[in-house]
Amino acid sequence: MRSVLPVLTVLLVIVGVWWASVAPMNIRVALDMAERGGAEVIPEGALPRREVSVWRLMADNPSHIAAGYTLDRPRLPTPTQVAGELWNTTGAMVERGRAFSRRSLIYHGWITLRSTLWGFLLGTTLGIVGAIAIVYSRVAQMSLLPWAIISQTVPIVALAPMIIVLSNQVGIEGRGVPKAIISAYLCYFPVLVGMVAGLRAPSLSQLDLLKTYSATGLQSFLKLRLPSSVPFLFTSLKVGIAAALVGTIVGELPTGAISGLGARILIGDQFGTPLAIWSALFAAAILAGVLVTLLDVVQRVTLSRMGMRP
Amino acid sequence: MSWLIGALIFWALAWGANIWLANGRFRASLSVRIFVPVLFGITILVLWEGVVRAFEVSPVILPAPTQVAETFAASTDLLWQDFEQTVLKGALRGYVIGALAAFLTAVAIDRSAFLTRGLLPIGNFVAALPIVGIAPILVSWFGFDWQSKAAVVVVMVFFPILVNAVQGLRETDAQARDLMRTYAAGYTQSLIKLRLPAALPFVFNGLKIAATLALIGAIVAEYFGSPTRGMGFRISTGVGSLSIDLVWAEIAVAAMAGSALYGAIALIEKRVTFWHPSQRT
Numbered sequence: 268m269r270s271v272l273p274v275l276t277v278l279l280v281i282v283g284v285w286w287a288s289v290a291p292m293n294i295r296v297a298l299d300m301a302e303r304g305g306a307e308v309i310p311e312g313a314l315p316r317r318e319v320s321v322w323r324l325m326a327d328n329p330s331h332i333a334a335g336y337t338l339d340r341p342r343l344p345t346p347t348q349v350a351g352e353l354w355n356t357t358g359a360m361v362e363r364g365r366a367f368s369r370r371s372l373i374y375h376g377w378i379t380l381r382s383t384l385w386g387f388l389l390g391t392t393l394g395i396v397g398a399i400a401i402v403y404s405r406v407a408q409m410s411l412l413p414w415a416i417i418s419q420t421v422p423i424v425a426l427a428p429m430i431i432v433l434s435n436q437v438g439i440e441g442r443g444v445p446k447a448i449i450s451a452y453l454c455y456f457p458v459l460v461g462m463v464a465g466l467r468a469p470s471l472s473q474l475d476l477l478k479t480y481s482a483t484g485l486q487s488f489l490k491l492r493l494p495s496s497v498p499f500l501f502t503s504l505k506v507g508i509a510a511a512l513v514g515t516i517v518g519e520l521p522t523g524a525i526s527g528l529g530a531r532i533l534i535g536d537q538f539g540t541p542l543a544i545w546s547a548l549f550a551a552a553i554l555a556g557v558l559v560t561l562l563d564v565v566q567r568v569t570l571s572r573m574g575m576r577p
Numbered sequence: 578m579s580w581l582i583g584a585l586i587f588w589a590l591a592w593g594a595n596i597w598l599a600n601g602r603f604r605a606s607l608s609v610r611i612f613v614p615v616l617f618g619i620t621i622l623v624l625w626e627g628v629v630r631a632f633e634v635s636p637v638i639l640p641a642p643t644q645v646a647e648t649f650a651a652s653t654d655l656l657w658q659d660f661e662q663t664v665l666k667g668a669l670r671g672y673v674i675g676a677l678a679a680f681l682t683a684v685a686i687d688r689s690a691f692l693t694r695g696l697l698p699i700g701n702f703v704a705a706l707p708i709v710g711i712a713p714i715l716v717s718w719f720g721f722d723w724q725s726k727a728a729v730v731v732v733m734v735f736f737p738i739l740v741n742a743v744q745g746l747r748e749t750d751a752q753a754r755d756l757m758r759t760y761a762a763g764y765t766q767s768l769i770k771l772r773l774p775a776a777l778p779f780v781f782n783g784l785k786i787a788a789t790l791a792l793i794g795a796i797v798a799e800y801f802g803s804p805t806r807g808m809g810f811r812i813s814t815g816v817g818s819l820s821i822d823l824v825w826a827e828i829a830v831a832a833m834a835g836s837a838l839y840g841a842i843a844l845i846e847k848r849v850t851f852w853h854p855s856q857r858t
Contacts, residue, residue, distance in 0.1 A: 272695075273692065273696075342718065417836055422792040433638060547710070552706045555707065559705060
């Protein structure tokens with residue numbers, strides 16, 4: 268609670284800086300529009316204006332600065348413009364009963380969320396299985412772990428177009444599966460590392476104690492190693508779900524997908540509608556925040572039920 | 578079929594050798610610790626080659642490793658040109674600028690507990706966002722050449738390094754700080770002699786996370802427009818024209834560049850933070 272005021276202050280400063288930079292970022296476009304509308308602009312013509320700095324332009328044409336805040340295709344939209352566009356493509360669509368139309372960000376967010384969750388599930392499973400193999404088998408540890416680390420230095424986006432072509436050739440229709448593979452690739456590693464640390468968290472004396480109870484390997488796994496890895500698992504899951512969302516969006520970027528938040532960004536870029544890009548970006552950010560917060564709540568509930576404090 | 582059988586036999590032999598080595602007498606020696614993963618990697622390549630040859634997989638779907646190696650050797654000029662554009666110009670410059678900016682910001686906000694409390698949660702949140710999405714915006718602001726790629730990289734690496742550096746700077750305990758005060762050390766002195774060294778392990782952690790992000794940012798930004806060179810450009814056009822072997826060669830370059838960058842940072846970390854408990858073996 269102590270940090271509410273500082274966080275709000277920092278947020279306020281960020282929004283303020285954003286608001287203030289809209290004027291210099293948009294002044295050129297605003298002047299071009301004003302000149303085309305027949306207004307007096309110093310200096311005349313877009314070409315000569317390119318030689319002049321934006322600060323000079325703002326000082327010479329103070330009456331046109333305000334126009335930069337209401338452009339249709341701004342270089343930098345204002346926070347209210349982004350918020351308005353977000354509302355128009357979500358809440359307003361719901362009010363008109365078209366929540367799942369193709370123009371609605373709810374529809375695109377759902378497409379992205381679905382692939383993210385599948386990828387998250389796949390990546391988490393892979394990570395947990397890999398961690399168990401690494402903890403229990405020395406061969407697996409020696410041969411897998413170095414490659415798991417190296418795999419993280421491969422920029423996955425380099426593989427994204429490849430994976431989509433590959434799965435097309437193999438006969439997988441649609442883009443859900445390749446996107447899920449990419450997000451699984453990005454999120455298995457944090458889970459693997461966290462689970463290896465978690466499964467090794469019990470101390471030797473605890474493991475020895477179970478041995479004196481003549482517990483089998485499976486029993487000591489289920490009753491000691493697994494419960495003590497839960498806090499580590501949740502920390503990794505929060506990193507993993509954010510990574511999975513990044514993976515899905517990257518999977519939608521370079522591949523000509525037509526639905527999903529990444530595709531909205533791509534289409535916004537191709538049709539030159541910056542507001543669409545910005546609203547899709549913010550929708551993705553909100554989605555990431557909601558997912559991480561949800562996992563955080565589940566973590567608190569689970570850990571307090573297990574008698575651990577998060 | 579003989580290719581597949583040969584590959585499977587090799588797999589069995591290599592796996593057996595690895596089991597023998599991993600449980601053998603020399604399992605802790607450095608050469609075994611290097612040899613085992615290398616043999617594992619070679620096994621995967623041999624299996625891949627065997628499967629591609631045995632089932633006569635079309636090179637449009639999956640080229641054999643030998644074919645990728647041939648393409649790699651035949652187009653080193655092209656690969657170097659792309660490497661220079663994407664890694665040396667875009668990723669590395671953005672990485673250095675972003676890391677410096679984040680580090681200076683961290684030192685600046687460290688003086689105020691208020692700012693630290695306010696910035697850490699926001700920084701953590703922003704670090705988890707899909708920042709690569711801003712690539713089209715930055716490409717439209719900074720133009721098609723490497724400047725826009727470096728800008729994307731700066732934004733992507735800034736927050737992970739910032740969050741880690743801020744956390745690192747708060748790492749010293751009250752006792753050590755009080756000791757510095759009894760020595761009559763000023764803010765700058767205690768920063769340089771006590772808190773900066775203590776922050777280094779955290780800073781390096783951030784630098785390592787950011788190393789991969791830098792390559793991802795530089796490559797993705799090229800999907801939104803680039804001069805007719807660069808790894809992202811080559812990959813997207815290579816997939817379009819079905820020259821998949823060239824794409825795999827680019828991926829190999831990307832993997833090597835990523836590993837080299839990560840390895841270089843890890844090496845520096847070992848030299849600089851040798852005193853930290855995490856470096857004990």
